[in-house]
Amino acid sequence: MAQVQFEARVSKNTLGVNERLRIDFMMNVDGDNFEQPSFDGFRIVAGPSQQISQSWVNGRSSFQKIYSYYLLPIQKGTFTIKQASIEYNGQVYKTSPVKITVTNAVAQERDPNSQQQHQHQGGGNEILNLVAEISKTNPYINQPITVVYKLYFYGINVTGFKELAKPKYKDFWNQNIDIKQLQIEEGMYKGEHCYFVVLKKTILYPQKSGNLTIEPLSLDIGIQVPRGRNMFGQIVFDDGNKTVSAGAKTINVRALPEANKPIGFTGAVGKFDFKVTPSKTTLKSGESLDLIVSAAGTGNMKLFTLPKPVVPNALEMYDPVHDEKVSTSLVGMSGKISDKYTIIPQFKGKYAIKPMEFSYFDLNSGSYKTITSPEIMIDVLDGPVQAETAASNTSKNVITKSEQFKYIKPKTVLISTAKDDFYGSDLYYGLLLFPFVILPIIIIAKKKKEAIDSDVTGNRIKMNNKLAKKYLSEAKKQLNNKEPFYIALEKAMHNFLKAKLHIETSEMSKDNIRELLSSRNANPETVQSFIHLTENCEFARYAPASSASIQQDYDKAVLIISELEKQIV
Template identity: 30%
Template structure:
């Protein structure tokens, strides 16, 4: 029994490793190249539940929005997959090349990193700069006087409602008002919106430039533009504060001048820095009422309708039936749980696949969510799929509303013999019998019969195998103890497996070589050699550097020529991960790395 448990533990551990290898953490941008002043989006995606996300250090790029977090979940035939993405809206600030370094995240205890991304930035101009304004006579930059500029330039958080119910959607727009020219800007702080589930509104027309319009505020006309628009859903009742959005602005402020030329051309100006931020806004969130709350209520707030349809009304036993449930409306539709479906007890039900068709705008979130259930009737008969009761709270009427779908009569005919499943006539319909396993037919034809004492169970082979059982158990026990003793020496185990681990990375590198994926090729070669040297030389990965590698190889009587080849190859791979290498082909690098590992294996 101990040996069985030991083998089972190894199998489960191996299955866990295979599952962990399926998790991928990637980064991508929606535009490349970009111009100075252009906005673009970078998205970090992981197909699992991650934690401790560390964004890259932005160099040469200005963060306009983010992090914006979104999660999607899909369940197919009982297998649930979760995908998370973290996005940022960035703006290029200078011409040339910009790098988005690697981001890191932890999934199931493993640290994952993305590949760095190179962005080509062409000539352009800052997004907020007014091309129609001329430079002032004095271009020096000074700190702006808050009292002088506060009435001419400010940021305001505009909400469409400040008194809502828990789960009711509202929209906040961080709007800038100005009566003076803005030369440049920098976003200092984006509110984290704690206490709200939030979704940014992404308008394709606003990806290139801010849309300005004239707005009258307190009797004065301003140029106004929305910097950021977000849909909010309060997660709890009480007073929740929307924190300020903060910016540093470079503005052109007029100054008095006695120069007749300045007066003729419109006066003199000073470029001054001014820090602006919106005032905090308090949202009063009321709890959902308990009076009249139906049992079928699961947290939906807004206005919704529901419909359900099977893909067929008649089928045979053990044939699949797709039952589609569609919820349509406006509100917290992305937060809906699985709807309550009631299928006949004879129907085998699987978890639904979920498909969303949802849009976000200043008016809120609206669209539809489709739950597609796969059910299988197990035997013949006529069955009824009961209506679905879906309840939601309508904040406009302050009442709970329950909507229902139609009921459906499903006719199930007897399944074909090939399905190998049937129901016994007159038996309870819950008792499904599997032929050739539960019930054996009477055997026909010539039956072979043996006299007592002539069968296998009294033969010499039977007693030989019976005696061999304890021998095999003792051998397995000794083998297990030997493996435990060998594996207890971690250094020796890592040393032995170093070549195999390196071979896996080189095999992956060969695939990238054939696919002409240069960056991934050098990444795999680099990881393969570094991992091999770490295991073979018993040096922690974090302590690997040129000096430690050279000293360790030299201590193991590895020749200077081979040591130099190792260091040159590592330097080449490190450089090639970020810049193109032309003096040597990728095939030569691959052959060189493979030969180095083989030479070290022969010498150590």
């Protein structure tokens, strides 16, 4: 008997996501109970079809049975077509697994036979093609380009689509533009009248120079192809699927010119307006000002940094708060970005914030532009005076004749080269006894720390005292900012009560506070003033208030807390 052969053969082991794969399961015997494998990562578009052939040559017979499938990849990746099986003479035979690699979509030559068959079935020249339209193919770094994906069709119905391979934009900053509703429009494709629908819009900003590749978008399109009319004159359609791809696109990105590039250039490309705006230029000691550094216009708004201001040492500047109000459309990004710096003066006087420079590359002129902000003078009206530096014309030290050779010593001092041995020295015995002295101290300190840590109530009181002082100090700093001031003031008063009355936030009702303070010998008028001020904090946050009334509330809070500190026992 001949040896049983059962194997799986594929048309190719590597194919594009828009290509079809043929797989044949071939046997040299008439096996029964054929079981197909699970085609993970693929969809069956045709099959199984069965072919049987038998021949006799020189008295010998040969037999072959084939089960054939046509598969379409669902996505990119590496997949394994598992084993198929048959039975022959009571024994089970299996094929070996086959590994298939699915890559990006590839350019496909039109099959004349398929096209003729297609035209014959549809009765006309059907069109179905996906096109990626690029606004610029030779942009500068950070110059916006748009990619619009259009599906052209004619003579067939499109019933739906699914993405097989999403385009990747390596070395591009990218953002999709939302399409609220797909609309069918009329247009031309290669000189032929047809319909099209815009499926996807993307804005790209290249981040490096050279030839950059946009990987293709591939779609699985559900279609209906007309194959004729029935006896009633109605058009009859055949349902099917077809894979289309926009193909890879290459963008040749130009580097920004090095000639005349400003030193402070941080990558801004477009058209911008630059401003440095202080919230105030005259202020008192303890007050703060906001310095807003902003750039507005059109360009790569999210892809560069604003310059940082340089201020004198007498002005304390905090890290900025960054804000972006940017919208993105097919023409690119537009809007405004800003950095807000909080500056607090430390001394009385007049201080200059140096002019700032902002540079960008202007696409219209193909050159660099620099905008310089004016110098800003800050006048601090009161506060401590900064210590004056020594005048540059102070008298220099004069070396007298008697001191001219002072560094030369007239007498020689000899030092013995013999050294005492470390063993038996005072240092030796000191280091020897040190562990016995330090261990009891460590044990006592540890026990004391454990006792302190176990005192939950005491720790809570200390923490609340610290918080009350912290928020009262914060309220003083926020005298010019109404809402933060009253929030800090309210927290300071609540934490003061927590520390003094040993209560939690859930127990801080008005009646409970009045009862507890009265039981601790607090003056009823002071208690009423405290409750009234805490109620006023919530109301004053949203009501208009002057700087005089804010200062008055702060002074009142300090006075009430001081009085309660004396009265509570």
